[in-house]
Amino acid sequence: MLTTIEAKGAVGRMLSEIEVTYFRSRIEDVLREGRATDWQRRFLTAMQQKIGRYGTRTQLxxxxxxxxxRLTKAEPSPNLRLLVDNQRPQFERRRYRQPHRRQSRFSNREIKFAMIAVLMLAGFVSYLFQGDAIPFLGSDPVSVSSSQFAGQxxxxxxxxxxxxxDGTPVRLVGFNTPEKFEPQCDREAALGxxxxxxxxxxxxxxxxxxxxxxxxCKPGTEGTDRCNHGRSCGILRVDGQDVGQTLIAEALAVPFVCGRTSCPPTPRPWCS
Structure with a gap:
């Protein structure tokens, strides 16, 4: 199919970095699930090889x-084209300066650490006043069960x-990182x-x-889309260190503390 279309001289467009990352992940998932027909598998395999070879130079x-x-269930949303469509160059945005604005005495690094400190303080206060809160630093969340993921x-x-x-998606708890699939701005996409x-x-x-x-999650919703979008929850450690703490320390994540049955609004400070 690919050879026929290309031989006809069909004009396409190149994929953005976000689209390349997304399609690589979704093609792998669809092929692993084993639900695709023979034709669909041949098409997806050809796309996987082409994207793997050309990356952002892939032209479809x-x-x-x-x-x-359609095969990867990707919505034709403009979010997948943030890096290529209708965006002003970043250097143009940086050149703009509001007149008569006093220069901040604090560096970007100091501001980031201040934001992290405020969020950590808010989580600690929530833990003190909400009896069912789960601490995100210093100790493990309750109901730890490693048997399901052992050896995987x-x-x-x-x-x-x-x-x-085994195909189980797992949301890592205690922190939130920038979105790369549905970002709210270019900066969040790059950080994601x-x-x-x-x-x-x-x-x-x-x-x-x-x-x-x-x-x-609320009782009775475990394992459904109403509970964490159907995902399981877990903690990932490398050499005994929670990866969330490392990403927070490197300003690539922010703390995100939840209660036993609900979570506050997801913190996404990267576009403010």
Whole structure:
């Protein structure tokens, strides 16, 4: 199919970095699930090889792109094209300065650490006044059960999500990283990609261990889309160190503390 379309001289467009990252992950998931037909598997395998070879230089026709979106259940949302469509160059935004504005006495690094400190303080206060809160630093969340994930490998989906070898998606608790699939701004998209790559570096640097923990959901909703979008919850450690604490210390994540049955609004300070 690909050879036929390309031979006809169909004009396509190149994929953005976010689209390349997304389709690589989703094609792998769909092929692993084993539900695709023979034709769909041949098409997805050809797309996987082409994207793997050319990366952001991959050029697809609109028909190929529509088919790829349909098979990977990707919505044709502008969020997947933030890096290529209707965006002013970042250097133009940086050149703008409001007139007569006094220069801040604090560096960006100091501001980031101040934001993290405020969020950590808010989480601690919530823990003191909410009896069912789960601490995110210093001790493990309740209901730890490592038997389900024992001996399994996993792959990194993004900065705070992994997928076990049996296909179980696991949301890592205690922190939140920038979104790379549905970012609210260019800066969040770039930081989301950096957080994902940094998590892969941490995982490859030492001995890993994944422990399952109870998700902060209402009773009776466990295992459904109403509970953490159907994902399990867990803690990932590398050489005994929670990866969330490392990403927070490197300003690639912020603390995110939940109660036993609910969570506060997800912190996403990267576009403010």
């Amino acid at each position: 026709t609109e028909k190929q792109l529509d088919t790829l979106r 490998g996993f792959s990194v989906t993004d900065g705070d999500t992994i997928r076990m070898s 990609i950096r957080a994902t790559e940094r998590l892969r570096e941490l995982v490859s640097s030492g001995k890993t261990a994944v422990s399952q923990v109870a998700c902060s």
